Amino acid sequence: MVFSSNVFLLYFLPLFLICYFICPKKFRNYVILLFSIVFYAYGAPDFILYLLGSTIANFYLVKAMRKTEKPSLKKLYCALAIIISLGLLVYYKYANFLIDNVNALIGLFGANAIRMAKVLLPIGISFFTFQSITYVIDTYRGNNEPMEKLTDYIVYIMMFPQLIAGPIVRYCDIESEIRHRDYKSSEFLQGFNRFIIGLSKKILIADVIGFQVDKLLAGDLAIMDSGTAWITIAAYTMQLYFDFAGYSDMAIGLGKIMGFHFPENFDNPYNSQSITEFWRRWHMTLGAFMRNYLYIPLGGNRCSKRRMYFNLWVVFLLSGLWHGASWNFVIWGAYHGFWLVLERMGLKKFYERIGKAPSVIITFIIAMVGWAIFRIEDLGQAFTFIGRLFAFDFSTFSISADSQFYTTLIVALVFSFLTLFPFGKKLQDAVYYKEHTLTGTVVLWVIAIFMLVFCLGALNATGFSPFIYFRF
Secondary structure (H helix, E strand, O other): OOOOOHHHHHHHHHHHHHHHHHOOHHHHHHHHHHHHHHHHHHHOOOOHHHHHHHHHHHHHHHHHHHHOOOHHHHHHHHHHHHHHHHHHHHHHHHHHHHHHHHHHHHHOOOOOOOOOOOOOOOOOHHHHHHHHHHHHHHHHHOOOOOOOOHHHHHHHHHOHHHHOOOOOOOHHHHHHHHHOOOOOHHHHHHHHHHHHHHHHHHHHHHHHHHHHHHHHHOOOHHHOOHHHHHHHHHHHHHHHHHHHHHHHHHHHHHHHHHOOOOOOOOOOHHHOOOHHHHHHHOOHHHHHHHHHHHHHHHOOOOOOHHHHHHHHHHHHHHHHHHHOOOHHHHHHHHHHHHHHHHHHHHHHHHHHHHOHHHHHHHHHHHHHHHHHHHHOOOHHHHHHHHHHHOOOOOOOOOOOOOHHHHHHHHHHHHHHHHHHOHHHHHHHHHHHOOOOOHHHHHHHHHHHHHHHHHHHHHHHHHOOOOOHHHHO
């Protein structure tokens, strides 16, 4: 089940909200739990028992870890909990990749290939794995006490708004809200408004652009002219951002309707003046996870420069591999690691000298080239496409797309860079966070309902609404 579907918008969500708000507060976690299980089972019925089993096992292992006073046992319980979570992730996400690469290697020596049934990837497995790991490690470090009720812990792991594609929520950030939440009508409106903004980003921008991107990339990339190539990668850059940021907006909005305050996941990343800044603004909860649970334990930047560069490369190689079990993702991670190291070696000083606007443009181009590697899994095709970007061949530039595609792409680009200007930042803050007067509240409700109806009409007209990050 996806948020941008008739099943969710017309049946699941209204029924959930009715049950949630008519129930006494003490039963609301059970409502979330029941609907979350149904939500996940609708899309991955074969995996729901494994997810529940690993979640229950982690709950009791962490309780045992916290009770014991023996350091060796504490480490053992912690290791077992992490192994259970990572074991499922490695098997379901990387088994096919590992077997394919082993077969390619042993095939060089004439050995017979290893045969194994293809493993299907459960949706959202990376996100709930990371959340369970944060709970285990934070409890081991003493940052929080373990949950007392099993059902509350399952709610934390399986809460449907952020179960499939994040944001990655640390337990310590919502610990008190799982136990007790206050309801505010103003936050309900903010949450509903945020959900509609995300839905509009997804259906009215990402899907419109994505339909054309898929058609363009299905052609012969070797004969694509440079103009078409740049339009294509700019369109995919917008599609990916509005798709994923739209989902995050919807998750944050649904959380706020329920009384939860999930962390922000995007902060206008294409406004960045360096790749370092880009990664502070793009998928911020993943960046925080990588920093707190990998980069800092490796030594972070409190070490020699060579070791710091090594730490960055390791983090971004693993970040690339987290995005998908394919070599293009590993190369994409290495590509970003290269630019991060280069910036620490002096490139950031160059950006400071040339000023804000040129730095933003350069960073945006670097990010777009990286997205080409990210999008095109065949590395040979990916590098062919990048070659066409820089072939400077505009002689046959022509894209047979309707005006809706170009209009949507221009709108996406404008909104991506709007907050570079003070009025754009004020507008964003007013729409996302500001509490409004009665008149403003009525206006927002009218706009939100109108946009919901418009999104439903567009969804029914096209039927095209896959979420890119579901594969991760």
